Amino acid sequence: MNTKIIIVLLILLSGCIGTDQKETYHSSKSNETIVLHPDGVFTVTGPGNPQGASGNFKIDGEKLILIFKPFGNIIEAKLNSSGIFAADGESWVRT
Secondary structure: OHHHHHHHHHHHHHOOOOOOOOEEEEOOOOOOEEEEOOOOEEEEEEOOEEEEEEEEEEEEOOEEEEEEOOOOOEEEEEEEOOEEEOOOOOEEEEO
């Protein structure tokens, strides 16, 4: 009986292992890394912000909208298969 329960749990949980579909982007100019997680959360880390910043993101076509916590500051950028491109010319390449 216990063996059957363990086998069923292993089968159910096996889909959870290695399915992290996060997307990582890196800027060589600012040495920042942006990570977009599948649950709609993002993180930004880099030399100017070693503790990182985070918030939620939305994608509307090729528009990426980053909503920073805790105050809700918003940054919009272009997103495509090769990277993230800000209006000021900064870019983060998908890694």
